[in-house]
Amino acid sequence: MSARTMPVVSAWSAVSPYGVGRTAFVEGIRAGRAVAAGASEPDLPGVVVPGFSAREVLGRKGTRSMDRTTALAVAAIGQLADERAGRGTAFGPGTALVLGTTTGSVQSMMDFTRDSLVEERPYFVDPARFPNTVMNCAAGQCAIWHRLTGPNTTIAGGRASALSALSYARRLQQAGRASAVLCGATEEASPWRTRLDRYAGGDAHRLGEGCAVLLLEPPDTAERGQADVLAIRLGVCHDGDVRSALAACLHRAMADAGIRAADIGVVAPSQPGSVPGKQEEAALADLVGEHGPAVIRTTELIGDAGAATGALQLAAVLAAPPADPAARVALVTTVDVDGVVGCALLRHREGRA
Structure with a gap:
């Protein structure tokens, strides 16, 4: 792949306040439909994915301690995998993943820290929840769930994460480190994210959440470029x-x-x-x-x-x-x-x- 060659988006999926999957997102965007905060999940702040939980969307196995940030990413890639499998292919060997985030799951980090302070002993915390406090938890879990064996990278860049991830994915392809790359970003809505945004003097917009993932392939191998x-x-x-x-x-x-x-x-x-x-x-x-x-x-x-x-x-x-x-x-x-x-x-x- 030459230095000037750019990738092709061959498929994509999204989990958003419009719902789980690409179809719901396409319909919402084309209709220009605004989603009201708290309309679907009154217990969660902001504009959230309606009815979304790791257990409901992904099943009981392996989701007991999964945080929302990770579940959104696993679900988005799962939607993309289902679409690819329907055409006889899923993700090839060595498929890479580049996933953007702000800090990972803010709620998981704050909850785990709080437990270490309020429990009878600091080490009386749930060890199963410790991986959720690590910034690259979502990317790692996505690779495990979907058997992605290529380079696995987390990009922490706030609102610029997705474009930074896209640039990084391009460099992976240009360097010959990967052919197909899944590239996207994930963010959860949670009480602690709302608090931190308020303390930081957040902007005028309602907080939302979601995950979108693109499948990038080199022009000479993309089977169905969009x-x-x-x-x-x-x-x-x-x-x-x-x-x-x-x-x-x-x-x-x-x-x-x-x-x-x-x-x-x-x-x-x-x-x-x-x-x-x-x-x-x-x-x-x-x-x-x-x-x-x-x-x-x-x-x-x-x-x-x-x-x-x-x-x-x-x-x-x-x-x-x-x-x-x-x-x-x-x-x-x-x-x-x-x-x-x-x-x-x-x-x-x-x-x-």
Whole structure:
């Protein structure tokens, strides 16, 4: 795979507040349906996957101590595996996994720490729950459940996790470390995530959750490509000028892909809220405002999914390809509160959705 070769998205799946699986996500995104916070699970804060629990979705075996972050990822990959198996194939030998997160399961970490403080002895904790406190728990469990034998990587990058994971997956393929790569990000809604977001001065959006996973294959082996990944660019904003930092990424990505603003038919911004969100929208308006592409604001529809935001943005532009056949390029942008900015360009293949 040459240094300039980019991967192909051959399949994808999502677990989101619209439900479990790709079909529910496609229907929700195309309808532009916003999900109300607390509508399905009053005991959980934010916008959550309706009726989701590890035991109900994955079965009793191996799920007694599984946290929600891990269960979302295992379920999303399971949905993708089922779709592939229906066509006579699942995941080939050596398939890699690159999974984005913020910190893993915040709820698991806080609960385990609390138990060590309130139990009669600090070591009177449930040892079965200790793996949930480790950041790469979800990726490791996904590999075990779905027998993924290739490189297994966790990328912790907040809202920028998904695009960072996409970039890392591309490098795995270019270096010859893997042919097929599962790439995505996962985040749970939980009481402790809500508290920490509030303490940190969280943005104006409702908290959400979910997981989306793409199957990336090299162009010469992708059996059914849906979209070509044209370019990925990431940068850092040191001085608070998100607009300029993101604009630089956008122009570099377009130069890498050899496209014009008029080629972009759909845009999915990350909307981090407050000033960064306004600057993100301004950078996009500077680039494509006069061309009027469709805009998919996943955060308004299904809440702020943290690390999974970018993965759900990627899934959204795959679920709703541009209507104009002359503008088949989709643009996804991200801005994280820590100053990381980035973008990805994908081109839909004709007749694929």
